[in-house]
Amino acid sequence: MIKRFFVVLMRSIRPPADRLRTVAVALAVFAIMNLSWAQGEAEQELERRVKAAFLYRFTEFVTWPEEHLPDPGQPFVIAVIGPDNIADELRQVVAGRAIHGRPVEVRRLSDEGGLATEHIVFISDSARRRLPQIIRAAPREALIVTESDGALAHGSIINFVLVDGRVRFEIALDSVERRGLRLSSRLLAVAQAVRTGPP
Amino acid sequence: MFEQIQKSVRAKLLVLMLSTTLVALIVALFVLAIYDVRNYSEKWVGDLSTQAEILGRSSAAAIAFDDPQTAHENLNLLRVRPMILAAALYAPTGSLFATYTRAGDAADVFPESPLADGITINGNQIVLFKKIVESDVLQGTVYIRAQYELLDRLLDYLGILAMVMVLSMLAALLIWAWLQKTITKPLKDITDVARQVMESRDFSLRVNKTTDDEIGYLVDAFNNMLAEIGRGADALLATDRMKDQFLATLAHELRNPLAPISNALYLLNQAGDQPEVAANARRIMARQLKQLVRLVDDLLDVSRITTGKLVLKKEQIELGRVIDNAIEIARPLIESRAHRLTVDIPERAIYLNGDETRLAQVFSNLLNNAAKYTEPNGAITIAVEAAGEDVLVSVTDNGMGMPSEILPEIFEMFTQAHISHDRTQAGLGLGLALALRLVEMHGGTIQAYSAGIGRGSRFTVRLPMLLLPASTAPEPMSGGQTACRAQTVSGGGQQTGFCLEPGGPSPR
Numbered sequence: 123m124i125k126r127f128f129v130v131l132m133r134s135i136r137p138p139a140d141r142l143r144t145v146a147v148a149l150a151v152f153a154i155m156n157l158s159w160a161q162g163e164a165e166q167e168l169e170r171r172v173k174a175a176f177l178y179r180f181t182e183f184v185t186w187p188e189e190h191l192p193d194p195g196q197p198f199v200i201a202v203i204g205p206d207n208i209a210d211e212l213r214q215v216v217a218g219r220a221i222h223g224r225p226v227e228v229r230r231l232s233d234e235g236g237l238a239t240e241h242i243v244f245i246s247d248s249a250r251r252r253l254p255q256i257i258r259a260a261p262r263e264a265l266i267v268t269e270s271d272g273a274l275a276h277g278s279i280i281n282f283v284l285v286d287g288r289v290r291f292e293i294a295l296d297s298v299e300r301r302g303l304r305l306s307s308r309l310l311a312v313a314q315a316v317r318t319g320p321p
Numbered sequence: 322m323f324e325q326i327q328k329s330v331r332a333k334l335l336v337l338m339l340s341t342t343l344v345a346l347i348v349a350l351f352v353l354a355i356y357d358v359r360n361y362s363e364k365w366v367g368d369l370s371t372q373a374e375i376l377g378r379s380s381a382a383a384i385a386f387d388d389p390q391t392a393h394e395n396l397n398l399l400r401v402r403p404m405i406l407a408a409a410l411y412a413p414t415g416s417l418f419a420t421y422t423r424a425g426d427a428a429d430v431f432p433e434s435p436l437a438d439g440i441t442i443n444g445n446q447i448v449l450f451k452k453i454v455e456s457d458v459l460q461g462t463v464y465i466r467a468q469y470e471l472l473d474r475l476l477d478y479l480g481i482l483a484m485v486m487v488l489s490m491l492a493a494l495l496i497w498a499w500l501q502k503t504i505t506k507p508l509k510d511i512t513d514v515a516r517q518v519m520e521s522r523d524f525s526l527r528v529n530k531t532t533d534d535e536i537g538y539l540v541d542a543f544n545n546m547l548a549e550i551g552r553g554a555d556a557l558l559a560t561d562r563m564k565d566q567f568l569a570t571l572a573h574e575l576r577n578p579l580a581p582i583s584n585a586l587y588l589l590n591q592a593g594d595q596p597e598v599a600a601n602a603r604r605i606m607a608r609q610l611k612q613l614v615r616l617v618d619d620l621l622d623v624s625r626i627t628t629g630k631l632v633l634k635k636e637q638i639e640l641g642r643v644i645d646n647a648i649e650i651a652r653p654l655i656e657s658r659a660h661r662l663t664v665d666i667p668e669r670a671i672y673l674n675g676d677e678t679r680l681a682q683v684f685s686n687l688l689n690n691a692a693k694y695t696e697p698n699g700a701i702t703i704a705v706e707a708a709g710e711d712v713l714v715s716v717t718d719n720g721m722g723m724p725s726e727i728l729p730e731i732f733e734m735f736t737q738a739h740i741s742h743d744r745t746q747a748g749l750g751l752g753l754a755l756a757l758r759l760v761e762m763h764g765g766t767i768q769a770y771s772a773g774i775g776r777g778s779r780f781t782v783r784l785p786m787l788l789l790p791a792s793t794a795p796e797p798m799s800g801g802q803t804a805c806r807a808q809t810v811s812g813g814g815q816q817t818g819f820c821l822e823p824g825g826p827s828p829r
Binding site: 172176179182183288289290291306308309311312 | 378379381382383385386387388391455456458
């Protein structure tokens, strides 16, 4: 869409005597736009990385019922529903680390089809349309993390939001209780917003 | 200054109180200061560590989720602790995450990266680094810089010390003033009076007693001692006066016979062919000489008694004979003053263990006194009476008598009952004193009675009787227990003796 805009812009520039200059200006503008695009790409990359790190760190502030935690030796499973890159990022974060004394396994799923005994289910914005179904299909004690506007209303527990370009998150306490989880008050302290019930 | 303190109990008390208070205060505050400074140090370090721990834990999530604002809010809570000058949170990577500077202070310079855990005291500031570790994972590091007011506290203590010292010195002064009133004031009173007594030799001075404690007792004792010394001094003075008087009397008495002797000697020289004049002169000289000898004998006896050199030649003697001897000695004076002497002695012989001459001296002294202190033509009685194991010999006259208050004194040496009496009859005042000593040496007593001036007097000598077995006792002069022997010496120098039967007519 941006490229097309530039083509229209170039065509509309007259007279031909200034063509060379026009081309030069167009090239410059294009270069700048292209740079800005690349910059957006880098920002998204950073955002993915931060979200992956946060996903791992949430486990320090969330308590699962002991009976729901896997037997020692069995992996603690994080499901990522969405693109590969965030799952890859998360795998890098958890490499060599343990959660609540268990090895960590990251599973990427394309939809709710493969959900079974996950402890954290991250639903990417790309799966926004199937959000309610996926949340319903998730195991009862799973920590649901999303990154879509209004996801809390569908039963998500933690929802990432962007505030001034920074990754923050909001929390739905009612969903936390429903799923039998306990969140540290320190996590609530850094949350952007805390929802205690349906609006 | 030091000498003044040495010489004054008041100053010593003051120094004692002030120095005691001072030492106690300094020691107490020194110990308190050490304790408090240690306590302060430990408490403050512990307090800061706890603070850092709480801060770290509550900010761990903020660091983990990259929320500097929450971290900042957490740090800002430190504003309730104005002692904390600055604080900071470092991310696990070592980069500065959030900072806090006490309100009003200039922005602080924070270390670029956290140092190792621990506490550094730098002058009046304390710096603390503390790593936040949760489940073995480093969450970040807390940095706190706070005031460390050890010096200020010490200065505070010095201030308190100065204030407390001023107050307690005032209290000590008040107590000292009170003590001075109750202890040193009475002491000073005693000292003052003692000094006055030493300077003026006035033993009638007394210390005013104001307390009932040991010092009060001391005051009493001091006053009593003063009284004692005063009495002693008075007695010495009185004795001294008496001796002076005695000396005057002695000189007078010794001088008295010399004029008649000198006159008689002149007469003797002028007598020539007048034998009656010569005889009269010789008689006068003999009488005056006898008087002189008697005086000197008395003096010698007194001197012997006082030096303990008088020795009695004790043997078994008969009282009647002793009294006869005494009457013989006293007869000239009795006759010369025309007294009537009545002798009342039991017929039964009474034996004593004693020195005949000395006992005769005792009774003749009493008879002489009676004769001397009774107006001419008086009546004198000497009576003997058995009383249990003792015998009483009394000499009674109807003469001038004595006031009762001087009765206890008349046996003192150099005492005369009638100082102002006509000197022609005066003696040395040794007679009764001698009599008393002699009677005492015989294990007896002597007492004087008088109803008052002009009402006569009676002297009673009590001596232990010698109880002889019946066989060895000499036969009485005549039979009958009630028989008696009486003798009257009439003023005319006629001697009449007769024996009275019981119920018979009295010689009077």
